[in-house]
Amino acid sequence: LTTPGNHKARRREQILTAAAHCFAAKGFAGTAVADIALKAGIGKGTVYEYFSSKNDLFFAVFEWYSRRIEAAAVISADTLSGSARQRLQCFGRVIIRQWSEIRELFSLVMEFWAAAAASQMQQRFKRAFRQAYNDYRKIVASLIREGIERGEFRSDLDPQAIAAAVVGTWDALFMQAWFEEGFDPVQVERSFAEVLFRGLERSKS
Amino acid sequence: LTTPGNHKARRREQILTAAAHCFAAKGFAGTAVADIALKAGIGKGTVYEYFSSKNDLFFAVFEWYSRRIEAAAVISADTLSGSARQRLQCFGRVIIRQWSEIRELFSLVMEFWAAAAASQMQQRFKRAFRQAYNDYRKIVASLIREGIERGEFRSDLDPQAIAAAVVGTWDALFMQAWFEEGFDPVQVERSFAEVLFRGLERSKS
Amino acid sequence: LTTPGNHKARRREQILTAAAHCFAAKGFAGTAVADIALKAGIGKGTVYEYFSSKNDLFFAVFEWYSRRIEAAAVISADTLSGSARQRLQCFGRVIIRQWSEIRELFSLVMEFWAAAAASQMQQRFKRAFRQAYNDYRKIVASLIREGIERGEFRSDLDPQAIAAAVVGTWDALFMQAWFEEGFDPVQVERSFAEVLFRGLERSKS
Amino acid sequence: LTTPGNHKARRREQILTAAAHCFAAKGFAGTAVADIALKAGIGKGTVYEYFSSKNDLFFAVFEWYSRRIEAAAVISADTLSGSARQRLQCFGRVIIRQWSEIRELFSLVMEFWAAAAASQMQQRFKRAFRQAYNDYRKIVASLIREGIERGEFRSDLDPQAIAAAVVGTWDALFMQAWFEEGFDPVQVERSFAEVLFRGLERSKS
DNA sequence: TATGAATGAGTCTTCATTCAT
DNA sequence: CATGAATGAAGACTCATTCAT
Numbered sequence: 137l138t139t140p141g142n143h144k145a146r147r148r149e150q151i152l153t154a155a156a157h158c159f160a161a162k163g164f165a166g167t168a169v170a171d172i173a174l175k176a177g178i179g180k181g182t183v184y185e186y187f188s189s190k191n192d193l194f195f196a197v198f199e200w201y202s203r204r205i206e207a208a209a210v211i212s213a214d215t216l217s218g219s220a221r222q223r224l225q226c227f228g229r230v231i232i233r234q235w236s237e238i239r240e241l242f243s244l245v246m247e248f249w250a251a252a253a254a255s256q257m258q259q260r261f262k263r264a265f266r267q268a269y270n271d272y273r274k275i276v277a278s279l280i281r282e283g284i285e286r287g288e289f290r291s292d293l294d295p296q297a298i299a300a301a302v303v304g305t306w307d308a309l310f311m312q313a314w315f316e317e318g319f320d321p322v323q324v325e326r327s328f329a330e331v332l333f334r335g336l337e338r339s340k341s
Numbered sequence: 342l343t344t345p346g347n348h349k350a351r352r353r354e355q356i357l358t359a360a361a362h363c364f365a366a367k368g369f370a371g372t373a374v375a376d377i378a379l380k381a382g383i384g385k386g387t388v389y390e391y392f393s394s395k396n397d398l399f400f401a402v403f404e405w406y407s408r409r410i411e412a413a414a415v416i417s418a419d420t421l422s423g424s425a426r427q428r429l430q431c432f433g434r435v436i437i438r439q440w441s442e443i444r445e446l447f448s449l450v451m452e453f454w455a456a457a458a459a460s461q462m463q464q465r466f467k468r469a470f471r472q473a474y475n476d477y478r479k480i481v482a483s484l485i486r487e488g489i490e491r492g493e494f495r496s497d498l499d500p501q502a503i504a505a506a507v508v509g510t511w512d513a514l515f516m517q518a519w520f521e522e523g524f525d526p527v528q529v530e531r532s533f534a535e536v537l538f539r540g541l542e543r544s545k546s
Numbered sequence: 547l548t549t550p551g552n553h554k555a556r557r558r559e560q561i562l563t564a565a566a567h568c569f570a571a572k573g574f575a576g577t578a579v580a581d582i583a584l585k586a587g588i589g590k591g592t593v594y595e596y597f598s599s600k601n602d603l604f605f606a607v608f609e610w611y612s613r614r615i616e617a618a619a620v621i622s623a624d625t626l627s628g629s630a631r632q633r634l635q636c637f638g639r640v641i642i643r644q645w646s647e648i649r650e651l652f653s654l655v656m657e658f659w660a661a662a663a664a665s666q667m668q669q670r671f672k673r674a675f676r677q678a679y680n681d682y683r684k685i686v687a688s689l690i691r692e693g694i695e696r697g698e699f700r701s702d703l704d705p706q707a708i709a710a711a712v713v714g715t716w717d718a719l720f721m722q723a724w725f726e727e728g729f730d731p732v733q734v735e736r737s738f739a740e741v742l743f744r745g746l747e748r749s750k751s
Numbered sequence: 752l753t754t755p756g757n758h759k760a761r762r763r764e765q766i767l768t769a770a771a772h773c774f775a776a777k778g779f780a781g782t783a784v785a786d787i788a789l790k791a792g793i794g795k796g797t798v799y800e801y802f803s804s805k806n807d808l809f810f811a812v813f814e815w816y817s818r819r820i821e822a823a824a825v826i827s828a829d830t831l832s833g834s835a836r837q838r839l840q841c842f843g844r845v846i847i848r849q850w851s852e853i854r855e856l857f858s859l860v861m862e863f864w865a866a867a868a869a870s871q872m873q874q875r876f877k878r879a880f881r882q883a884y885n886d887y888r889k890i891v892a893s894l895i896r897e898g899i900e901r902g903e904f905r906s907d908l909d910p911q912a913i914a915a916a917v918v919g920t921w922d923a924l925f926m927q928a929w930f931e932e933g934f935d936p937v938q939v940e941r942s943f944a945e946v947l948f949r950g951l952e953r954s955k956s
Numbered sequence: 957t958a959t960g961a962a963t964g965a966g967t968c969t970t971c972a973t974t975c976a977t
Numbered sequence: 978c979a980t981g982a983a984t985g986a987a988g989a990c991t992c993a994t995t996c997a998t
Contacts, residue, residue: 144961163459165370168988179963181991190989243458250455252520253448254368266520297532300517300524301510308509315457315471319505327502335540373971384980386974395972573869575780578992589959591995600993653868660865662930663858664778676930707942710934714923715916722915725867725881729915737912745950759982784968794984796970805968 148186151176152200155193160243164194191257198248202268208234220283221333231306232325235313242314273299289336353391356381357405360398365448369399396462403453407473413439425488426538436511437530440518447519478504494541558596561586562610565603570653574604601667608658618644630693631743641716642735645723652724683709699746763801766791767815770808775858779809806872813863817883823849835898836948846921847940850928857929888914904951
């Protein structure tokens with residue numbers, strides 16, 4: 137059932153997963169390539185057959201992780217329906233609901249931020265983050281714009297700015313949830329969304 | 342006027358500043374103790390007269406940086422006056438306005454996050470971050486609670502949850518500003534605040 | 547016309563040639579077996595079907611190269627005719643004239659010397675070099691001895707010593723030519739030969 | 752008696768000597784930096800306080816060795832006196848007499864040649880060798896030119912070419928001596944010199 | 957026969973930390 | 978107090994060699 141061409145892809149994935157967990161647990165600097173190989177159950181040298189350097193592997197983990205996260209968002213964004221409020225609300229919920237899955241590897245995100253901030257890989261990471269934030273902001277901004285056009289939302293809003301704030305809030309809730317055991321991002325998001333939508337919607341007269 | 346005891350304090354500060362800039366520029370792992378000593382214009386060994394290890398120095402930089410940042414917030418929180426809305430609005434603005442000063446060393450924050458996420462110093466940093474977020478949330482939550490009590494804000498709000506979202510948003514705006522040259526957090530905050538307050542305030546009838 | 551046994555011989559030659567060029571270009575240590583396989587257009591593992599180790603391959607290149615070089619010398623030595631002076635002169639010229647062909651792979655010779663000097667293969671190489679120098683010295687010495695017997699050359703010469711010097715000079719001219727672009731070994735040899743023969747010949751009275 | 756400034760210079764020398772012996776015994780590639788440190792009786796890391804890389808250290812050994820060898824030649828060249836023949840003869844003898852001292856580390860020379868032929872350090876070494884050969888050729892050529900001017904040597908000689916051959920011969924004798932236990936370069940040089948001078952001198956009439 | 961994926965021994969190099977001066 | 982020479986543990990990376998296919 138397994139075509140031979142699959143083998144290399146599988147190995148790659150296997151290494152990526154092992155690397156992701158190592159980096160998440162001990163950070164980029166704290167992880168030795170040997171650790172990753174050990175966790176993947178392969179020889180040290182084999183890692184280098186699939187990734188040309190530790191840096192490269194780290195960036196590949198970043199891409200792998202991003203893809204995993206984005207998939208959910210993209211799917212939900214495509215299948216949204218209903219009023220602008222419902223759609224935006226739904227989008228936010230889908231994202232925040234990912235927390236339980238994201239949690240395990242959330243350390244990774246912080247490592248990625250640090251890499252974007254001050255490593256030799258700065259540029260690569262910074263560009264990717266810029267792109268990612270842009271993508272999310274665009275989706276949210278267009279949902280807001282739609283609400284304005286439909287007359288659901290007030291017309292004096294700056295969609296880009298609101299989108300930036302909203303997207304940022306989601307990220308920040310994850311972070312607070314990560315720092316504090318009892319913090320429930322889903323519930324906080326719900327409270328926040330109510331306030332947000334009350335502020336966005338045209339006051340009914 | 343310079344007591345001898347001052348000398349040590351000065352040296353400490355000198356090393357902290359040098360370290361902060363090095364860590365901001367090249368990250369914790371990318372910075373050698375020798376770099377810091379060089380930047381501080383002192384001998385490598387001297388660093389160890391003031392800090393017992395690189396880890397300790399890093400955490401000291403974290404505390405030094407936190408103190409710098411918090412100072413402004415605490416001061417402004419103490420001197421706020423006017424309506425609940427005005428006070429909260431003012432508080433947010435003071436924080437966001439810090440951006441121009443924070444910017445230079447914002448990489449540090451990301452390094453701190455990474456340290457909290459996955460270093461040997463995890464616990465120390467995590468606890469400190471938890472504390473810091475708590476402090477901010479408390480201030481904001483109490484302002485919101487005040488607004489509720491005064492009848493300015495709606496009574497069905499969850500002050501803690503809203504506070505978490507608001508505080509998080511500020512952080513997230515800094516991050517986006519850091520990633521994107523043209524991003525103006527001050528302006529975004531203004532747009533966001535308007536929506537927020539409209540959502541918080543009791544609908545006038 | 548191609549017997550099956552030829553295939554292996556061809557492959558061997560193909561690998562030898564590839565190896566020779568790689569070793570010449572990047573040295574023994576600087577050449578990876580993979581480089582050689584790539585250059586030969588075959589798989590890495592195949593190299594080991596023909597040579598039991600990188601060391602062995604290197605020595606085989608040495609033998610292959612020696613054979614190539616010696617062939618010319620042996621042929622010319624066999625076909626020499628005329629006076630002793632003419633024969634010796636001719637022999638020297640044939641050797642020096644090889645320069646244009648030798649040049650490309652002359653780096654190899656230096657690699658061989660280094661291998662003879664200080665590698666694990668020392669003994670193998672050292673013995674081979676000793677042998678090679680001996681062969682050349684013998685040819686030259688016997689030509690000189692012939693000249694003495696015929697009365698062309700002075701009788702107080704030490705054929706072995708002169709032969710050593712002459713053979714050495716040829717080598718040394720190659721090396722200088724290798725180091726210096728403009729150095730013309732053919733012309734230098736001519737000037738040198740004139741002085742040499744004047745020094746060898748019986749003064750005419 | 753030992754000024755403190757001397758310490759670093761001494762350490763450097765100590766490392767150079769250890770490195771020279773290691774490289775001579777096992778070649779550049781075959782020598783580990785750890786071997787050198789061990790031989791020098793210091794820690795591995797200390798080597799890097801004095802030389803920035805193994806390559807650099809190797810080149811430093813080359814310079815150190817060259818200086819040692821050249822010193823003798825330069826001194827003797829300066830103090831030569833007598834007829835052109837006597838001076839040239841003396842110069843050659845001084846050089847060849849160095850053999851007993853050179854012998855021990857002669858492997859080094861071959862390593863240097865190989866490095867000039869095909870290492871990453873090619874250019875550095877090649878340039879240095881070119882320079883060295885040039886220096887020697889110049890000295891010998893000027894001695895020959897002097898002999899011509901004084902009427903001792905024939906006027907139809909090409910001093911540069913003869914110099915190249917003579918200098919090369921010396922080198923080549925060392926190499927043969929290195930390959931063959933019983934080879935006595937001093938005696939061979941004497942025989943060769945006689946022939947050479949007979950070839951150089953104006954025929955007495 | 958030919959291959960190339962897998963391997964781990966071996967290397968260079970960095971750097972936090974110590975300590976004699 | 979300040980220093981910086983010395984150190985060795987640790988880690989990224991290379992590559993000759995093997996072996997299942």
